[in-house]
Amino acid sequence: MIICEGKLESFDIPKNLVLAIGNFDGIHIGHRDVINSCIEIAKRNGWLAAVLTFSPHPSNIIDPKNAKQPIYPAQQKIDLLKKLPLSHLFILDFDLDLMRLNHDEFIKKILIEKFQIKGVVTGYNFSFGNKKLGDVNTLMDASKKYGFLYHIVEKFLYMGIEVSSSKIRELLAMGLVETANQLLGENYAICGEVIRGKKMATTLGFKTANIPLKENYAYPLRGVYLVRVIINEIHFYGVANIGVKPTVSDENKILLEVHIFNFAKDIYGQILKVEFLHFIRPERKLKNIESLQKQVQNDMREAQYALRNIVS
Numbered sequence: 411m412i413i414c415e416g417k418l419e420s421f422d423i424p425k426n427l428v429l430a431i432g433n434f435d436g437i438h439i440g441h442r443d444v445i446n447s448c449i450e451i452a453k454r455n456g457w458l459a460a461v462l463t464f465s466p467h468p469s470n471i472i473d474p475k476n477a478k479q480p481i482y483p484a485q486q487k488i489d490l491l492k493k494l495p496l497s498h499l500f501i502l503d504f505d506l507d508l509m510r511l512n513h514d515e516f517i518k519k520i521l522i523e524k525f526q527i528k529g530v531v532t533g534y535n536f537s538f539g540n541k542k543l544g545d546v547n548t549l550m551d552a553s554k555k556y557g558f559l560y561h562i563v564e565k566f567l568y569m570g571i572e573v574s575s576s577k578i579r580e581l582l583a584m585g586l587v588e589t590a591n592q593l594l595g596e597n598y599a600i601c602g603e604v605i606r607g608k609k610m611a612t613t614l615g616f617k618t619a620n621i622p623l624k625e626n627y628a629y630p631l632r633g634v635y636l637v638r639v640i641i642n643e644i645h646f647y648g649v650a651n652i653g654v655k656p657t658v659s660d661e662n663k664i665l666l667e668v669h670i671f672n673f674a675k676d677i678y679g680q681i682l683k684v685e686f687l688h689f690i691r692p693e694r695k696l697k698n699i700e701s702l703q704k705q706v707q708n709d710m711r712e713a714q715y716a717l718r719n720i721v722s
């Protein structure tokens with residue numbers, strides 16, 4: 411997959427493109443449905459399948475006070491898209507100029523003149539252009555006027571639940587990671603580098619790999635989870651706490667800490683992918699280190715128990 415990122419002028423655009431257009435935060439099963447339709451249409455017609463998405467999320471520019479917290483950082487979105495058989499990924503800078511472009515200009519200047527599209531695929535609720543005045547009807551009319559193929563993908567319901575990025579944010583905020591994982595089509599994961607902590611492992615009796623987190627993402631409810639950890643493509647299981655560790659710190663800085671089962675290597679500086687499998691309990695301020703120690707020992711037993719149910 412060729413990745414073009416930045417301003418429109420910098421893109422090297424091939425002919426015969428079908429574009430799946432959207433923000434695609436989380437690359438959930440509804441998004442995958444849209445992208446797969448694009449791939450099928452491209453295959454049937456001998457065209458190239460590509461995704462057109464925006465960075466940052468348009469809500470950051472349009473309404474920064476109410477900007478949505480992204481499920482995934484840009485790189486994680488790219489890594490998920492890389493696994494799909496797409497020819498190109500276009501990540502267009504969403505700036506004030508793009509915000510001010512009205513829906514007709516978006517179609518004419520970007521889709522027709524610049525991308526010279528053969529086709530477009532979007533979800534049923536896609537809206538675009540200044541004040542979001544363009545929708546699927548605008549695109550349908552334009553497809554007849556300019557002669558491109560337009561395919562609308564209907565609402566995706568999973569076990570009666572409408573699949574959406576907002577629904578996934580809500581599920582994560584409640585710690586309901588199993589349902590979030592089903593809607594995502596892959597386990598919700600956080601990726602990051604292991605940094606040095608306060609070296610309390612000897613006092614506490616368990617080691618934890620510490621991963622600092624950026625603020626303003628749609629993180630799961632603060633607390634303890636059974637996790638799968640991937641280090642250099644090797645899988646391990648463990649127990650993780652996402653939170654501010656109020657028992658030992660008053661910094662109020664969000665952090666992910668993972669104790670990996672049956673593991674004893676130095677992994678400082680390595681990149682971990684931590685997949686959330688099952689919620690165990692919310693984070694608590696315990697009265698002292700002994701209580702914390704006992705609580706974590708219990709968390710580990712509970713995580714091992716949950717793991718037996720998952721792998722058996």
Ligand SMILES: Cc1cc2nc3c(=O)[nH]c(=O)nc-3n(C[C@H](O)[C@H](O)[C@H](O)COP(=O)(O)O)c2cc1C
Pocket residue numbers: 607608609610611614618620634649650651654655656657658667668669692693694695696702706709710
């Ligand atoms: C499974 C697990 C559960 C935890 N639960 C809590 C908790 O409820 N409250 C809390 O303040 N810290 C919690 N922690 C964080 C510990 O306070 C932290 O790991 C410990 O202080 C070691 O810090 P260090 O890695 O900087 O040495 C938890 C850590 C783990 C691994």
Ligand SMILES: Nc1ncnc2c1ncn2[C@@H]1O[C@H](COP(=O)(O)OP(=O)(O)O)[C@@H](O)[C@H]1O
Pocket residue numbers: 604605606607608609610611612616617618619620668669670671672673674675676677678
């Ligand atoms: N089972 C394990 N789970 C997590 N990290 C481990 C484990 N065994 C060894 N380590 C290593 O030990 C480090 C954590 O040790 P710890 O004493 O808690 O130090 P710190 O406070 O710097 O995190 C991890 O970053 C990793 O390099």
